[in-house]
Amino acid sequence: MKAIYPGTFDPVTYGHIDVIKRAARIFKEVIVAVSSDSQKNILFTPSQRSKFIKDSIKGLKNVKVEIFSGLVVNYAIKKKIPVILRGLRMISDFEYEFQMALTNRKLNHSVETVFLMPNEAYSYLSSKLIKEAAYLGANLSGFVPPIVEKALKAKTKNK
């Protein structure tokens, strides 16, 4: 079975990668779908975000990275993928993810949302926090892949 893992990934963290690795062991193919039309405060372009993911998952043969826009369920149906994959970190993720899973189910009954929990070492990690820490000059090597760390340094210097 195939699964689609949608998100903003601005930027990808070791938390996302942990979820991708777990999914790659379960599903025949995993499509990491980078949203190009998020309303949030975005730091990197969709192609930069997808390049960071591709670079970080090179060894995983059954994982693909794509850019998409519009509703995730529509994209999943277009690609004939029956599973939407999301990561659950803490209880704080639950309410939003619960709402979204049920909304997506209402939009289309044939697509099921599946949740995976990362290693607890990554359960506090978020892209938002990483961006804030980058602006404050934190060492991010334990949180994001080297390519992301470098890009964050370049973006945040002189700011």
Ligand code: ADP
């Ligand atoms: P979105 O804007 O769609 O929430 P994100 O890129 O922030 O996109 O996250 C994509 C998915 O990955 C979400 O399901 C989110 O809960 C999950 N996720 C984000 N960070 C982590 C992490 N550290 N560990 C596990 N899952 C995570």
